[in-house]
Amino acid sequence: MTRNQQIRWLVKPAVFLASVAPSAWLAWAALNGRLSANPLADLTNETGVWALRFLCLTLMVTPARRLTGWNDAIRFRRMLGLFAFFYGSLHLLTYVVADRLAGLDFQEGIVAWTTARGLAIAIGSDVLKRPFITIGFTAWLCMVPLAITSTAGMIRRLGGRRWQALHRLTYAAAIAGVLHYWWLVKADVSRPQIYALIVGCLLALRLWRWARPATAPMAKRAAA
Protein backbone atom coordinates (compact mmCIF):
# COMPACT_ATOMS: atom_id res chain seq x y z
CA MET A 1 0.00 0.00 0.00
CA THR A 2 1.40 3.36 -0.93
CA ARG A 3 1.37 6.21 1.53
CA ASN A 4 -1.36 7.78 -0.54
CA GLN A 5 -3.53 4.71 -0.30
CA GLN A 6 -2.88 4.38 3.41
CA ILE A 7 -4.23 7.84 4.00
CA ARG A 8 -7.17 7.29 1.72
CA TRP A 9 -8.25 3.88 2.97
CA LEU A 10 -7.07 3.82 6.58
CA VAL A 11 -6.37 7.20 8.12
CA LYS A 12 -9.24 9.10 6.55
CA PRO A 13 -11.90 6.55 7.53
CA ALA A 14 -10.45 6.49 11.05
CA VAL A 15 -10.65 10.28 11.34
CA PHE A 16 -14.18 10.14 9.94
CA LEU A 17 -15.28 7.60 12.54
CA ALA A 18 -13.63 9.51 15.36
CA SER A 19 -15.45 12.64 14.21
CA VAL A 20 -18.83 10.92 14.04
CA ALA A 21 -18.28 9.33 17.46
CA PRO A 22 -19.39 12.29 19.63
CA SER A 23 -22.71 12.56 17.81
CA ALA A 24 -23.23 8.81 17.94
CA TRP A 25 -22.43 8.77 21.65
CA LEU A 26 -24.81 11.68 22.31
CA ALA A 27 -27.62 9.98 20.41
CA TRP A 28 -27.03 6.73 22.29
CA ALA A 29 -26.81 8.47 25.66
CA ALA A 30 -29.96 10.50 25.01
CA LEU A 31 -31.94 7.40 24.05
CA ASN A 32 -30.65 5.43 27.03
CA GLY A 33 -31.15 8.05 29.72
CA ARG A 34 -27.44 8.61 30.21
CA LEU A 35 -27.61 12.39 29.95
CA SER A 36 -28.62 14.73 32.77
CA ALA A 37 -32.16 15.42 33.95
CA ASN A 38 -32.33 18.04 31.18
CA PRO A 39 -31.18 16.04 28.14
CA LEU A 40 -32.35 18.61 25.61
CA ALA A 41 -30.08 21.21 27.18
CA ASP A 42 -27.21 18.69 27.11
CA LEU A 43 -27.74 17.96 23.42
CA THR A 44 -27.80 21.67 22.64
CA ASN A 45 -24.70 22.43 24.69
CA GLU A 46 -22.65 19.47 23.54
CA THR A 47 -23.35 19.85 19.81
CA GLY A 48 -22.40 23.53 20.13
CA VAL A 49 -19.15 22.77 21.90
CA TRP A 50 -18.27 20.10 19.31
CA ALA A 51 -18.91 22.58 16.48
CA LEU A 52 -16.43 24.92 18.12
CA ARG A 53 -13.91 22.12 18.65
CA PHE A 54 -14.07 21.14 14.99
CA LEU A 55 -13.70 24.76 13.94
CA CYS A 56 -10.53 24.91 16.04
CA LEU A 57 -9.26 21.64 14.57
CA THR A 58 -9.92 22.92 11.06
CA LEU A 59 -7.96 26.07 11.80
CA MET A 60 -5.11 23.99 13.22
CA VAL A 61 -4.49 22.10 9.98
CA THR A 62 -2.51 24.75 8.14
CA PRO A 63 -0.31 25.85 11.09
CA ALA A 64 0.33 22.22 11.97
CA ARG A 65 1.39 21.56 8.42
CA ARG A 66 3.77 24.51 8.40
CA LEU A 67 5.22 23.70 11.79
CA THR A 68 5.78 20.02 11.20
CA GLY A 69 6.22 19.93 7.46
CA TRP A 70 3.62 17.17 7.33
CA ASN A 71 1.96 18.21 4.11
CA ASP A 72 -0.61 15.44 4.06
CA ALA A 73 -2.39 17.22 6.91
CA ILE A 74 -4.14 19.33 4.29
CA ARG A 75 -6.06 16.28 3.17
CA PHE A 76 -8.07 16.29 6.41
CA ARG A 77 -9.04 19.93 6.39
CA ARG A 78 -12.21 19.62 4.34
CA MET A 79 -13.51 16.73 6.43
CA LEU A 80 -12.87 18.55 9.70
CA GLY A 81 -14.51 21.69 8.35
CA LEU A 82 -17.56 19.75 7.21
CA PHE A 83 -17.82 18.20 10.67
CA ALA A 84 -17.78 21.68 12.19
CA PHE A 85 -20.73 22.46 9.92
CA PHE A 86 -22.38 19.14 10.82
CA TYR A 87 -22.19 19.79 14.57
CA GLY A 88 -23.11 23.44 14.09
CA SER A 89 -26.21 22.38 12.16
CA LEU A 90 -27.16 19.83 14.82
CA HIS A 91 -26.72 22.58 17.39
CA LEU A 92 -29.01 24.92 15.43
CA LEU A 93 -31.52 22.10 14.96
CA THR A 94 -31.73 21.33 18.69
CA TYR A 95 -32.29 25.02 19.37
CA VAL A 96 -35.00 25.25 16.71
CA VAL A 97 -36.80 22.13 17.91
CA ALA A 98 -36.22 22.02 21.67
CA ASP A 99 -36.26 25.75 22.35
CA ARG A 100 -38.31 27.48 19.65
CA LEU A 101 -40.74 24.81 18.44
CA ALA A 102 -41.30 23.43 21.94
CA GLY A 103 -42.23 26.91 23.13
CA LEU A 104 -45.07 27.45 20.64
CA ASP A 105 -48.76 27.41 21.49
CA PHE A 106 -50.05 24.89 18.92
CA GLN A 107 -53.54 26.35 19.05
CA GLU A 108 -54.45 24.61 15.80
CA GLY A 109 -52.51 21.43 16.52
CA ILE A 110 -48.89 20.71 15.72
CA VAL A 111 -49.36 19.93 12.01
CA ALA A 112 -50.70 23.28 10.88
CA TRP A 113 -49.68 26.29 8.85
CA THR A 114 -49.76 28.40 11.99
CA THR A 115 -47.03 26.18 13.45
CA ALA A 116 -44.66 26.90 10.55
CA ARG A 117 -45.48 30.60 10.71
CA GLY A 118 -45.16 30.70 14.49
CA LEU A 119 -41.83 28.90 14.33
CA ALA A 120 -40.45 31.29 11.72
CA ILE A 121 -41.51 34.27 13.83
CA ALA A 122 -40.16 32.70 17.02
CA ILE A 123 -36.75 32.10 15.43
CA GLY A 124 -36.60 35.41 13.58
CA SER A 125 -37.52 37.53 16.57
CA ASP A 126 -35.07 35.66 18.81
CA VAL A 127 -32.24 36.09 16.30
CA LEU A 128 -32.96 39.80 16.07
CA LYS A 129 -33.49 40.38 19.78
CA ARG A 130 -30.75 38.45 21.55
CA PRO A 131 -27.13 39.27 20.74
CA PHE A 132 -25.81 35.82 21.65
CA ILE A 133 -28.35 34.21 19.31
CA THR A 134 -27.58 36.75 16.57
CA ILE A 135 -23.87 36.01 16.73
CA GLY A 136 -24.40 32.26 16.94
CA PHE A 137 -26.68 32.30 13.93
CA THR A 138 -24.07 34.40 12.12
CA ALA A 139 -21.45 31.75 12.83
CA TRP A 140 -23.66 29.10 11.29
CA LEU A 141 -24.49 31.29 8.27
CA CYS A 142 -20.76 31.80 7.67
CA MET A 143 -20.30 28.05 7.41
CA VAL A 144 -23.11 27.47 4.90
CA PRO A 145 -21.32 28.75 1.76
CA LEU A 146 -18.17 26.96 2.90
CA ALA A 147 -19.96 23.63 3.07
CA ILE A 148 -21.62 24.25 -0.31
CA THR A 149 -18.32 25.11 -2.00
CA SER A 150 -16.34 22.32 -0.37
CA THR A 151 -16.32 20.02 -3.40
CA ALA A 152 -13.49 19.76 -5.91
CA GLY A 153 -15.90 20.86 -8.64
CA MET A 154 -16.74 24.03 -6.78
CA ILE A 155 -13.06 24.82 -6.20
CA ARG A 156 -12.50 24.47 -9.95
CA ARG A 157 -15.49 26.61 -10.82
CA LEU A 158 -14.58 29.37 -8.39
CA GLY A 159 -10.87 29.27 -9.07
CA GLY A 160 -8.37 28.68 -6.31
CA ARG A 161 -7.80 32.29 -5.41
CA ARG A 162 -11.47 33.21 -5.09
CA TRP A 163 -12.21 29.95 -3.33
CA GLN A 164 -9.49 30.64 -0.82
CA ALA A 165 -10.73 34.17 -0.21
CA LEU A 166 -14.25 32.87 0.38
CA HIS A 167 -13.02 30.23 2.78
CA ARG A 168 -11.44 32.83 5.03
CA LEU A 169 -15.03 33.04 6.32
CA THR A 170 -13.89 30.22 8.60
CA TYR A 171 -12.12 32.87 10.66
CA ALA A 172 -15.35 34.82 11.03
CA ALA A 173 -17.24 31.65 11.95
CA ALA A 174 -14.70 30.80 14.65
CA ILE A 175 -14.71 34.29 16.13
CA ALA A 176 -18.51 34.44 16.08
CA GLY A 177 -18.68 30.98 17.64
CA VAL A 178 -16.42 32.00 20.53
CA LEU A 179 -18.41 35.19 21.14
CA HIS A 180 -21.64 33.19 21.08
CA TYR A 181 -20.28 30.90 23.79
CA TRP A 182 -18.87 33.77 25.84
CA TRP A 183 -22.09 35.78 25.78
CA LEU A 184 -24.34 32.95 26.83
CA VAL A 185 -22.59 31.64 29.94
CA LYS A 186 -23.84 32.92 33.27
CA ALA A 187 -20.71 33.50 35.29
CA ASP A 188 -17.92 31.06 34.64
CA VAL A 189 -16.28 32.22 31.42
CA SER A 190 -13.26 29.94 31.83
CA ARG A 191 -14.32 27.57 29.02
CA PRO A 192 -15.15 30.32 26.51
CA GLN A 193 -11.80 31.86 27.47
CA ILE A 194 -9.96 28.68 26.49
CA TYR A 195 -11.62 28.67 23.07
CA ALA A 196 -10.91 32.38 22.69
CA LEU A 197 -7.25 31.64 23.45
CA ILE A 198 -7.07 28.81 20.93
CA VAL A 199 -8.84 30.70 18.15
CA GLY A 200 -6.85 33.82 19.04
CA CYS A 201 -3.53 31.97 18.74
CA LEU A 202 -4.53 30.29 15.50
CA LEU A 203 -5.57 33.59 13.95
CA ALA A 204 -2.48 35.35 15.35
CA LEU A 205 -0.30 32.80 13.54
CA ARG A 206 -1.97 33.77 10.28
CA LEU A 207 -1.70 37.48 10.98
CA TRP A 208 1.94 37.06 11.84
CA ARG A 209 2.61 35.18 8.62
CA TRP A 210 0.68 37.69 6.61
CA ALA A 211 2.40 40.71 8.14
CA ARG A 212 5.86 39.21 7.77
CA PRO A 213 7.82 40.32 4.68
CA ALA A 214 6.96 37.64 2.18
CA THR A 215 9.40 34.84 1.37
CA ALA A 216 13.01 35.95 1.55
CA PRO A 217 14.69 35.56 4.93
CA MET A 218 15.15 38.88 6.67
CA ALA A 219 18.93 38.83 6.95
CA LYS A 220 19.31 38.34 3.22
CA ARG A 221 16.91 41.13 2.43
CA ALA A 222 18.68 43.44 4.79
CA ALA A 223 21.97 42.64 3.11
CA ALA A 224 20.64 43.17 -0.39
Place this chain on the structure above:
Amino acid sequence: MLIKKASDIATSEITHKSRYLNRRQFLGTMGMASIAGAAGLLSSDSLMAASGAAHGKKLANIIKSSLSVKDEKINSWDEITSYNNFYEFGFDKSDALTNSGRFVASPWKVSIEGECDKPGVMDLEDILKAETLEERVYRHRCVEGWSMVIPWVGFPLVNLIKKVEPTSRAKFVEFTSLADPKTMPGVRNPVLTWPYREGLRMDEAMHPLTLMVVGLYGEVLPATDGAPLRLAVPWKYGFKHAKSIVRIRFVDKQPLNSWQQYAANEYGFYANVNPVVDHPRWSQATERRIGEFLRRKTLMFNGYANQVQSLYTGMDLRRNY
Protein backbone atom coordinates in the same frame (compact mmCIF):
# COMPACT_ATOMS: atom_id res chain seq x y z
CA MET B 1 47.33 38.01 3.71
CA LEU B 2 43.66 38.41 3.60
CA ILE B 3 42.42 41.84 4.45
CA LYS B 4 39.12 41.70 6.12
CA LYS B 5 37.02 44.61 5.11
CA ALA B 6 34.12 45.62 7.19
CA SER B 7 30.77 45.45 5.50
CA ASP B 8 29.29 48.82 4.71
CA ILE B 9 26.00 47.79 6.24
CA ALA B 10 25.50 49.10 9.75
CA THR B 11 25.37 46.23 12.18
CA SER B 12 22.21 47.61 13.66
CA GLU B 13 20.59 46.99 10.31
CA ILE B 14 21.61 43.38 10.14
CA THR B 15 20.80 42.58 13.67
CA HIS B 16 17.24 41.58 13.13
CA LYS B 17 18.74 38.30 14.18
CA SER B 18 16.88 37.95 17.45
CA ARG B 19 13.62 38.68 15.73
CA TYR B 20 14.57 36.38 12.93
CA LEU B 21 15.35 33.55 15.31
CA ASN B 22 12.28 34.30 17.36
CA ARG B 23 9.91 33.53 14.58
CA ARG B 24 9.97 29.82 15.23
CA GLN B 25 9.68 30.35 18.93
CA PHE B 26 6.63 32.52 18.34
CA LEU B 27 5.09 29.93 16.08
CA GLY B 28 5.92 27.24 18.58
CA THR B 29 4.44 29.12 21.52
CA MET B 30 1.22 29.80 19.67
CA GLY B 31 1.03 26.21 18.50
CA MET B 32 1.73 24.79 21.95
CA ALA B 33 -0.83 27.09 23.57
CA SER B 34 -3.44 25.91 21.10
CA ILE B 35 -2.69 22.26 21.68
CA ALA B 36 -2.55 22.59 25.47
CA GLY B 37 -5.87 24.39 25.46
CA ALA B 38 -7.45 21.78 23.25
CA ALA B 39 -6.25 18.95 25.47
CA GLY B 40 -7.68 20.65 28.53
CA LEU B 41 -11.04 21.10 26.87
CA LEU B 42 -11.67 17.54 25.93
CA SER B 43 -11.67 16.55 29.57
CA SER B 44 -13.52 19.55 31.00
CA ASP B 45 -17.12 19.07 29.96
CA SER B 46 -18.62 16.48 32.15
CA LEU B 47 -21.95 14.95 31.49
CA MET B 48 -23.48 12.98 34.26
CA ALA B 49 -25.62 9.96 34.62
CA ALA B 50 -29.14 10.73 35.75
CA SER B 51 -28.98 8.89 39.08
CA GLY B 52 -29.14 11.13 42.11
CA ALA B 53 -27.85 11.53 45.66
CA ALA B 54 -27.75 8.72 48.20
CA HIS B 55 -30.82 8.51 50.38
CA GLY B 56 -30.75 9.86 53.92
CA LYS B 57 -32.51 9.40 57.21
CA LYS B 58 -36.31 9.47 57.24
CA LEU B 59 -37.79 12.47 59.02
CA ALA B 60 -40.51 11.75 61.57
CA ASN B 61 -43.92 13.36 62.18
CA ILE B 62 -44.29 15.28 58.95
CA ILE B 63 -47.68 16.79 58.27
CA LYS B 64 -48.96 17.46 54.75
CA SER B 65 -49.42 21.13 53.97
CA SER B 66 -52.48 22.55 52.25
CA LEU B 67 -50.13 24.99 50.50
CA SER B 68 -48.81 22.20 48.27
CA VAL B 69 -49.18 22.32 44.49
CA LYS B 70 -51.84 19.88 43.37
CA ASP B 71 -52.23 17.99 40.09
CA GLU B 72 -48.71 18.56 38.86
CA LYS B 73 -46.28 15.72 38.45
CA ILE B 74 -43.61 15.82 41.15
CA ASN B 75 -40.05 15.51 39.88
CA SER B 76 -38.07 12.47 40.95
CA TRP B 77 -35.47 12.30 43.72
CA ASP B 78 -32.84 11.62 41.07
CA GLU B 79 -33.81 14.65 39.01
CA ILE B 80 -33.91 16.98 42.02
CA THR B 81 -30.61 15.82 43.48
CA SER B 82 -28.59 15.51 40.27
CA TYR B 83 -29.53 18.70 38.44
CA ASN B 84 -29.19 22.07 40.10
CA ASN B 85 -26.98 25.08 40.47
CA PHE B 86 -24.88 25.01 43.62
CA TYR B 87 -21.79 27.00 42.73
CA GLU B 88 -20.08 26.25 46.03
CA PHE B 89 -19.53 22.80 44.55
CA GLY B 90 -18.83 23.89 40.97
CA PHE B 91 -20.42 25.43 37.90
CA ASP B 92 -21.89 22.35 36.26
CA LYS B 93 -25.34 21.25 37.28
CA SER B 94 -23.96 17.85 38.17
CA ASP B 95 -21.21 19.29 40.37
CA ALA B 96 -23.27 19.36 43.57
CA LEU B 97 -23.71 15.62 43.21
CA THR B 98 -20.14 14.94 42.13
CA ASN B 99 -18.31 17.22 44.56
CA SER B 100 -20.36 17.23 47.76
CA GLY B 101 -18.99 13.97 49.17
CA ARG B 102 -16.90 15.67 51.87
CA PHE B 103 -19.63 18.05 52.98
CA VAL B 104 -20.61 17.71 56.66
CA ALA B 105 -24.13 18.83 57.59
CA SER B 106 -24.21 17.76 61.22
CA PRO B 107 -23.71 19.26 63.76
CA TRP B 108 -24.86 22.59 62.34
CA LYS B 109 -25.07 25.98 63.97
CA VAL B 110 -26.92 29.05 62.77
CA SER B 111 -25.93 32.50 63.94
CA ILE B 112 -28.83 34.89 64.44
CA GLU B 113 -27.59 38.47 64.27
CA GLY B 114 -28.54 42.08 63.82
CA GLU B 115 -31.71 43.93 64.64
CA CYS B 116 -33.38 41.46 66.97
CA ASP B 117 -33.83 41.08 70.71
CA LYS B 118 -32.64 37.49 70.95
CA PRO B 119 -29.51 37.12 68.85
CA GLY B 120 -27.14 34.22 69.33
CA VAL B 121 -25.81 31.02 67.91
CA MET B 122 -28.39 28.24 67.75
CA ASP B 123 -27.99 24.54 67.16
CA LEU B 124 -30.11 23.42 64.24
CA GLU B 125 -31.30 20.52 66.40
CA ASP B 126 -32.62 22.97 68.97
CA ILE B 127 -34.36 25.02 66.32
CA LEU B 128 -36.04 21.90 64.97
CA LYS B 129 -37.21 20.65 68.39
CA ALA B 130 -39.64 23.54 68.52
CA GLU B 131 -41.00 23.11 64.99
CA THR B 132 -43.57 20.89 63.34
CA LEU B 133 -42.26 19.77 59.97
CA GLU B 134 -44.53 20.08 56.94
CA GLU B 135 -44.24 18.61 53.51
CA ARG B 136 -44.83 21.30 50.91
CA VAL B 137 -44.81 20.54 47.22
CA TYR B 138 -43.63 23.72 45.53
CA ARG B 139 -42.95 24.76 41.97
CA HIS B 140 -39.30 25.73 41.58
CA ARG B 141 -38.34 28.02 38.69
CA CYS B 142 -34.71 28.67 37.79
CA VAL B 143 -33.78 32.01 36.24
CA GLU B 144 -32.23 29.97 33.41
CA GLY B 145 -35.63 28.81 32.18
CA TRP B 146 -36.10 25.34 33.65
CA SER B 147 -38.39 24.28 36.45
CA MET B 148 -39.29 21.39 38.73
CA VAL B 149 -41.97 20.44 41.22
CA ILE B 150 -40.30 19.56 44.52
CA PRO B 151 -41.66 18.00 47.73
CA TRP B 152 -39.74 20.04 50.31
CA VAL B 153 -39.97 19.36 54.04
CA GLY B 154 -39.56 22.27 56.41
CA PHE B 155 -41.16 24.89 58.62
CA PRO B 156 -42.31 28.46 57.96
CA LEU B 157 -39.48 30.94 58.41
CA VAL B 158 -41.91 33.26 60.20
CA ASN B 159 -41.95 30.88 63.19
CA LEU B 160 -38.22 31.29 63.71
CA ILE B 161 -38.35 35.04 63.10
CA LYS B 162 -41.00 35.51 65.78
CA LYS B 163 -38.90 33.62 68.33
CA VAL B 164 -35.89 35.89 67.95
CA GLU B 165 -38.00 39.05 68.17
CA PRO B 166 -36.77 41.43 65.46
CA THR B 167 -36.78 45.10 66.42
CA SER B 168 -38.66 47.82 64.58
CA ARG B 169 -35.44 48.66 62.74
CA ALA B 170 -35.41 45.26 61.05
CA LYS B 171 -36.55 45.87 57.47
CA PHE B 172 -34.74 43.08 55.66
CA VAL B 173 -33.29 39.65 56.42
CA GLU B 174 -29.94 38.62 55.04
CA PHE B 175 -29.00 34.94 54.67
CA THR B 176 -25.41 33.80 54.44
CA SER B 177 -24.40 30.38 53.15
CA LEU B 178 -21.44 28.31 54.26
CA ALA B 179 -18.28 28.81 52.18
CA ASP B 180 -15.80 26.17 53.28
CA PRO B 181 -13.05 25.63 50.71
CA LYS B 182 -12.12 22.29 52.30
CA THR B 183 -15.48 20.69 51.70
CA MET B 184 -16.87 22.95 48.96
CA PRO B 185 -14.35 23.06 46.11
CA GLY B 186 -16.34 25.63 44.11
CA VAL B 187 -15.56 28.43 46.56
CA ARG B 188 -11.89 28.23 45.59
CA ASN B 189 -13.02 29.82 42.33
CA PRO B 190 -13.68 33.52 42.97
CA VAL B 191 -16.29 34.02 40.26
CA LEU B 192 -18.89 35.00 42.83
CA THR B 193 -17.92 36.82 46.01
CA TRP B 194 -18.09 34.18 48.72
CA PRO B 195 -19.82 33.48 50.98
CA TYR B 196 -23.07 33.44 49.04
CA ARG B 197 -25.57 35.98 50.36
CA GLU B 198 -29.24 36.42 49.73
CA GLY B 199 -31.92 38.60 51.21
CA LEU B 200 -35.65 39.10 51.63
CA ARG B 201 -37.75 42.03 52.64
CA MET B 202 -39.21 41.49 56.11
CA ASP B 203 -42.77 40.95 54.82
CA GLU B 204 -41.49 38.46 52.25
CA ALA B 205 -39.54 36.60 54.89
CA MET B 206 -42.61 36.43 57.13
CA HIS B 207 -44.97 35.35 54.36
CA PRO B 208 -46.56 31.95 55.13
CA LEU B 209 -45.19 30.48 51.87
CA THR B 210 -41.56 31.21 52.80
CA LEU B 211 -40.15 27.93 54.01
CA MET B 212 -36.99 26.93 55.85
CA VAL B 213 -36.24 23.60 54.24
CA VAL B 214 -34.60 20.69 56.06
CA GLY B 215 -35.85 17.75 54.03
CA LEU B 216 -36.80 16.34 50.66
CA TYR B 217 -39.19 13.47 49.90
CA GLY B 218 -39.59 12.90 53.64
CA GLU B 219 -35.85 12.44 54.16
CA VAL B 220 -33.09 14.62 55.55
CA LEU B 221 -32.07 17.18 52.92
CA PRO B 222 -29.10 15.87 50.91
CA ALA B 223 -25.92 17.93 50.54
CA THR B 224 -26.70 18.40 46.84
CA ASP B 225 -29.71 20.57 47.62
CA GLY B 226 -28.44 22.78 50.42
CA ALA B 227 -28.19 20.61 53.53
CA PRO B 228 -28.99 20.97 56.26
CA LEU B 229 -30.93 24.21 56.06
CA ARG B 230 -32.06 26.16 52.98
CA LEU B 231 -34.74 28.56 51.86
CA ALA B 232 -37.66 27.91 49.55
CA VAL B 233 -39.41 31.06 48.33
CA PRO B 234 -41.50 29.56 45.55
CA TRP B 235 -42.57 32.76 43.79
CA LYS B 236 -38.95 33.81 43.29
CA TYR B 237 -36.24 32.49 40.98
CA GLY B 238 -34.09 29.71 42.38
CA PHE B 239 -31.04 31.85 43.10
CA LYS B 240 -32.98 33.55 45.91
CA HIS B 241 -33.12 30.22 47.74
CA ALA B 242 -30.01 30.43 49.90
CA LYS B 243 -28.56 27.01 50.69
CA SER B 244 -26.57 25.64 53.65
CA ILE B 245 -27.46 28.71 55.72
CA VAL B 246 -25.11 29.58 58.59
CA ARG B 247 -26.21 33.12 59.36
CA ILE B 248 -29.49 34.99 59.49
CA ARG B 249 -29.12 38.69 60.04
CA PHE B 250 -31.81 41.36 60.48
CA VAL B 251 -30.83 44.64 58.86
CA ASP B 252 -32.37 48.02 58.16
CA LYS B 253 -31.06 48.39 54.60
CA GLN B 254 -31.63 46.23 51.54
CA PRO B 255 -28.76 43.73 51.48
CA LEU B 256 -26.69 43.15 48.36
CA ASN B 257 -27.25 39.58 47.21
CA SER B 258 -24.36 37.75 45.53
CA TRP B 259 -25.82 37.59 42.03
CA GLN B 260 -26.81 41.22 42.09
CA GLN B 261 -23.28 42.02 43.13
CA TYR B 262 -22.01 39.98 40.20
CA ALA B 263 -24.29 41.49 37.53
CA ALA B 264 -26.88 43.98 38.76
CA ASN B 265 -28.34 44.48 35.29
CA GLU B 266 -29.18 40.77 35.05
CA TYR B 267 -30.08 39.76 38.61
CA GLY B 268 -32.09 41.97 40.91
CA PHE B 269 -32.90 41.90 44.59
CA TYR B 270 -36.54 40.86 44.18
CA ALA B 271 -36.15 38.21 41.44
CA ASN B 272 -39.86 37.47 41.39
CA VAL B 273 -40.79 35.00 38.68
CA ASN B 274 -42.29 37.19 35.96
CA PRO B 275 -43.00 36.02 32.40
CA VAL B 276 -43.20 39.55 30.98
CA VAL B 277 -39.88 40.82 32.33
CA ASP B 278 -37.12 39.13 30.36
CA HIS B 279 -33.64 38.46 31.57
CA PRO B 280 -31.44 40.74 29.42
CA ARG B 281 -30.11 37.75 27.55
CA TRP B 282 -33.08 35.40 27.37
CA SER B 283 -36.85 35.30 27.56
CA GLN B 284 -38.67 34.35 30.76
CA ALA B 285 -41.99 33.78 28.97
CA THR B 286 -41.70 29.98 28.92
CA GLU B 287 -39.87 27.30 30.86
CA ARG B 288 -38.86 23.70 30.43
CA ARG B 289 -40.31 21.57 33.21
CA ILE B 290 -37.67 18.94 33.76
CA GLY B 291 -38.94 15.72 32.21
CA GLU B 292 -41.18 17.39 29.63
CA PHE B 293 -40.55 18.21 25.98
CA LEU B 294 -42.95 21.07 25.31
CA ARG B 295 -42.14 24.24 27.18
CA ARG B 296 -44.72 25.57 29.63
CA LYS B 297 -45.88 29.14 29.83
CA THR B 298 -44.27 30.69 32.89
CA LEU B 299 -46.88 31.90 35.37
CA MET B 300 -46.82 35.28 37.12
CA PHE B 301 -45.13 34.82 40.52
CA ASN B 302 -44.61 31.20 39.46
CA GLY B 303 -48.32 30.54 39.92
CA TYR B 304 -48.43 31.99 43.46
CA ALA B 305 -49.86 35.39 42.41
CA ASN B 306 -53.00 35.03 44.51
CA GLN B 307 -50.96 34.62 47.66
CA VAL B 308 -48.16 37.12 47.09
CA GLN B 309 -49.07 39.85 44.62
CA SER B 310 -50.36 42.10 47.41
CA LEU B 311 -46.78 42.32 48.71
CA TYR B 312 -45.87 44.32 45.60
CA THR B 313 -48.86 46.62 45.15
CA GLY B 314 -47.80 49.87 43.53
CA MET B 315 -44.28 48.64 42.77
CA ASP B 316 -42.85 48.84 39.27
CA LEU B 317 -41.88 45.20 38.71
CA ARG B 318 -39.92 46.07 35.58
CA ARG B 319 -37.59 48.25 37.56
CA ASN B 320 -37.60 46.04 40.66
CA TYR B 321 -36.75 42.83 38.81
